[in-house]
Amino acid sequence: MIMDTKEAQELMRRIYLKRDKERGLERTLLRTFQELGELSDAILQEHSQDEISDEIGDVFAWLCSIANLLDIDISDALWKKYPGVCYRCGMIPCECSETP
Amino acid sequence: MIMDTKEAQELMRRIYLKRDKERGLERTLLRTFQELGELSDAILQEHSQDEISDEIGDVFAWLCSIANLLDIDISDALWKKYPGVCYRCGMIPCECSETP
Numbered sequence: 001m002i003m004d005t006k007e008a009q010e011l012m013r014r015i016y017l018k019r020d021k022e023r024g025l026e027r028t029l030l031r032t033f034q035e036l037g038e039l040s041d042a043i044l045q046e047h048s049q050d051e052i053s054d055e056i057g058d059v060f061a062w063l064c065s066i067a068n069l070l071d072i073d074i075s076d077a078l079w080k081k082y083p084g085v086c087y088r089c090g091m092i093p094c095e096c097s098e099t100p
Numbered sequence: 101m102i103m104d105t106k107e108a109q110e111l112m113r114r115i116y117l118k119r120d121k122e123r124g125l126e127r128t129l130l131r132t133f134q135e136l137g138e139l140s141d142a143i144l145q146e147h148s149q150d151e152i153s154d155e156i157g158d159v160f161a162w163l164c165s166i167a168n169l170l171d172i173d174i175s176d177a178l179w180k181k182y183p184g185v186c187y188r189c190g191m192i193p194c195e196c197s198e199t200p
Contacts, residue, residue, distance in 0.1 A: 026144075029140050033133070052170060056166070057181035060105075067156055074160050075103040075108065078103065
């Protein structure tokens with residue numbers, strides 16, 4: 001399954017936008033921290049690749065919810081910050097003197 | 101700019117994979133929490149839409165780095181967990197009795 005980020009956001013919009021609006025942006029942010037915590041937990045406890053993938057899907061789903069509430073396109077946001085090169089050193093691959 | 105998530109992961113792979121490997125998975129997770137904190141901060145302090153978009157781009161970039169280190173495809177992960185419907189109630193839009 002290859003999805004562009006617009007399709008991913010649209011999928012989440014169709015399933016969850018009403019819920020996201022009811023919950024509001026601040027609690028949606030908190031839920032995203034929680035999901036990132038679950039992903040960390042799955043990694044640290046060496047869960048199966050399937051379980052870790054499940055948690056990656058969740059973090060991305062919640063990031064889509066945040067972006068939907070803010071009416072921001074995730075690809076646009078990524079490309080604006082990283083236009084094909086490192087945003088600090090301007091190189092690909094990154095040649096920054098410190099590891100970020 | 102419309103990117104599919106594979107292109108986004110490939111972009112981050114080409115710019116940052118060497119750095120991501122040097123940093124390692126645990127510190128990459130920590131940096132992602134930090135970026136999510138910066139996004140929260142930008143939202144709570146009512147920064148401009150451009151600044152908030154910048155932080156959304158960063159969170160997604162770091163999620164791509166995590167997924168690259170784990171060799172997980174973000175779209176596959178999302179679609180496996182959310183196959184066009186809510187993963188709990190099976191409906192679109194979600195009809196779960198509680199707001200998740």
